[in-house]
Amino acid sequence: MSLRWGILATGTIGKTYAKALIDSPANTLVAVGSRSAEGAQAFAETFPDLALTCHDSYTGLINDPQVDAIYISTPHTEHAAWAMRAMQAGKHVLCEKPMGLNHAESMAMVTCAARHNVFLMEAFMYRLHPQMTTIVDLIQSGEIGEVRHIEAQFGYHAAFDADSRLFANHLAGGGIMDVGCYPMSFARAIAGSEPLEIAAHGQLGATGIDEWSTALLKFENGLAAQISTAVSLNLTNEATVYGSKGSIHVPNPWLPLDDKQNWSFSIKRGSDTEVISGHSEGLYTIEADHVAQHIAAGNTQSDILSWQESLHNALALDQWRKAIGLSYAIEQPGSHRGPLLGTLSKPDNRISHGSVANLDKSVARLVMGCDNQPSMSHASVMWDDYFEAGGNCFDTAYIYGGGSMEALLGHWHTARGIREDIVIIGKGAHTPDNFPHIISKELDISLQRLQSDYVDIYFLHRDNLDVPVAEFIDALNDEVKAGRIRTFGGSNWSLERVREANNYAASKGLQGFSAISNNFSLAQMNEPIWPGTEDATSEAYRDYLQETQIALMPWSSQARGFFTPWAGQVIADSGKENLVVTSVQPTIEELKRVWFSQDNFTRRDRAGELAEKYGVEMINIALAYVLTQPFPTFPLIGPRQLKETDSCIESLNINLTQADIDYLNLL
CATH class of the missing domain: 3.20.20.100 (NADP-dependent oxidoreductase domain)
Structure with a gap:
C-alpha cells in the first residue's frame, strides 16, 4: 500500500513536491490544505488527473483520516507549529528546511515525534541523492586523504521586496535560513563532526535580515570550512573539498541533475582528474521514496537525515546568526510566542506536587x-x-x-x-x-x-x-x-x-x-x-x-x-x-x-x-x-x-x- 500524502501550504515548493509524489509508485497524493478554499482549489487544478481532497484550513488537512503523511511547506516561522500539530494528530511529517526557526523549535519537533511515535525528517533532498552519498563514501574511504578544507556556496540575487519571504524580518527572511542551511549541512556532513567555533561576517539590510554572509567553521584536527550565502548576490553555488591527497569539485551540489537527469562531479588525485557521473530519478522523488521506505520499515527517523543531524545543523545556524548579530523580531521576548502558544495543553499529573508553609498554592x-x-x-x-x-x-x-x-x-x-x-x-x-x-x-x-x-x-x-x-x-x-x-x-x-x-x-x-x-x-x-x-x-x-x-x-x-x-x-x-x-x-x-x-x-x-x-x-x-x-x-x-x-x-x-x-x- 502506498503512503498517502497531504500537502500543507500551496506555494511553489509544495507543487514541486506534489509532482515528485505523482512520479513515485510508493507514494500517493490525496489531499491539500490551504488557508482558503480558493487556494486549495487552485492547487488542485494544477493536477487535474488527481481527485484531491481540498481543505480550506491546515487543521482540516491535519485531521483528514485518509492522510498518512504531511509535507510542511509554509514559511520558516510556521514550520514548528504546524509540524507539531500534525504529529500530535498521528501524522508522519516531512518538513521543509530549515526544520525549525532555531535549535529550540527543532528540539520541540523532535521530541514531539518521539512522544507520538511518528516519522519526522527535514527536507534536505540533496543529502539523499546518489551524488552526495557517493561523495561521502569516497571521502570516508580516503580517496582524497585527510580532509583539510571545505568551500561551499549557495546564494542568488533576488529583487528587493520588504514584504516577501526572502526579505521580511517577520518571516525570518535572509540567506542563512533560506539557503545558507545547505552549505552548513554540507560542511558538517563532510567533516563528520560539529564545528568547534563559528566566526562570520554578514550584511544586514534595511529589514534587518542577512542579505549576504560568509562563515568560517573550525573543526577538529585543523579542518576549516568557508561557507557563503546570499539573497542579494549571485554566488557560484559550487562546493569543493580539499584533502591531503586530492580534491573533489562539485559544480551542482544542491540541484545535481541536468535536464536529462544526469549528475556529475570531478575528483582530482595529483595531476589526474576523474569525472564521476550517474543517472537518477528526480531529486524530490528520491526524497519521497526515502521517506516511504523508512515509514514502511517502522522507522521514526532517517538513517541519513536523522533527528540529531537536524538538531546539530540548527544549533550551528543559530551560532552563525549570532556571529553576525541576526535575530528576528519573532524571537524577541516582547513579541515571542513559541510553537505551543494557543495549543498549550492543560497540565497533566506527571509531576507531583507538595506544599510549602505559608503558601496557598501547591508546589x-x-x-x-x-x-x-x-x-x-x-x-x-x-x-x-x-x-x-x-x-x-x-x-x-x-x-x-x-x-x-x-x-x-x-x-x-x-x-x-x-x-x-x-x-x-x-x-x-x-x-x-x-x-x-x-x-x-x-x-x-x-x-x-x-x-x-x-x-x-x-x-x-x-x-x-x-x-x-x-x-x-x-x-x-x-x-x-x-x-x-x-x-x-x-x-x-x-x-x-x-x-x-x-x-x-x-x-x-x-x-x-x-x-x-x-x-x-x-x-x-x-x-x-x-x-x-x-x-x-x-x-x-x-x-x-x-x-x-x-x-x-x-x-x-x-x-x-x-x-x-x-x-x-x-x-x-x-x-x-x-x-x-x-x-x-x-x-x-x-x-x-x-x-x-x-x-x-x-x-x-x-x-x-x-x-x-x-x-x-x-x-x-x-x-x-x-x-x-x-x-x-x-x-x-x-x-x-x-x-x-x-x-x-x-x-x-x-x-x-x-x-x-x-x-x-x-x-
Missing part, C-alpha cells in the same frame, strides 16, 4: 531552574513542556543573566495568561549587596521584570554574617505585609543562622523561614561551586529539616552532570567539554574540582548498581535520592534539553527503599 516537586536560558525561544519551549507536564514552580533571581532571566519568565507567563497557575521563586540581596535595605529596592525591579505584583517564594540569595538575623526577618515580614511576597527563606544559609532566624521570628510572632535553598545532592561538594554557597548535607542539618519539616529546595540537585555518561568519560580521561546549548554550562574543570573524590566515586558506582536494579539511568537514582528524604524536598532542576526534563520526571516514579538510601549514603 511542583521538581522546580524549573531559570538561570541558563540562552534565548526566549529556548525558554518558551522548555517552560511550555514543563508546564504541560504539571510543573508550576520556577526559580529565578535578581542577578541571573543581569536580570534577563526574570524578564524572560515575565514575558512567558504573561503571554500565556497563567500567572496565578504558577509559583515564582525570586531571590535577591546577593553578595556584595546582601543587606536588609536592598531587599525592597531589588524587589521593585524584579517584580517589574517578572510582570507580577508579587513573588510566591522569596529567598535571600546569600547571607551576611555581619547583619543580625533580626534585621533580615523584619525586612522580609514587611514585604509579606505589603503583599509582595507570600513566604520566604534563605539560600546558602548555615544551619546556625537559620535556627537563629526562626527562633527570633517565633519570639516576635513573625513569619520565619519556610524553605531553605542550599546545595543537597547524592554527591557532596569538595568545595563550593561558587563563592558563598552552602550545602545542607550534614547530619545536623538533615536532622533539623526532618524535625521542623521546613522545605528544602536544593540547587545542583544532580551534582551538575556528575552522574551522567559525560562524567564517566571525564573520569576515564576521554571526555570533552559539553556541546554548548545553554549558558551556565558545567565544565570539566568544575566537575573535577567540586565533585571528584573517592567517596563520590563510590556513591556514583552504587547509583549505577541501583540504576540497573530499577531499570533506569544513574542520574535518575541521584535525583530520586534527593526526592526520597524524611523532609519535604523540591529539587531545582536545570534541564538544557527536553529529554533531560523527561529524565527528571522519570525519577519521581522511583521508590527507593531505606536500604537503598543507606547504601547510597555509604552506610
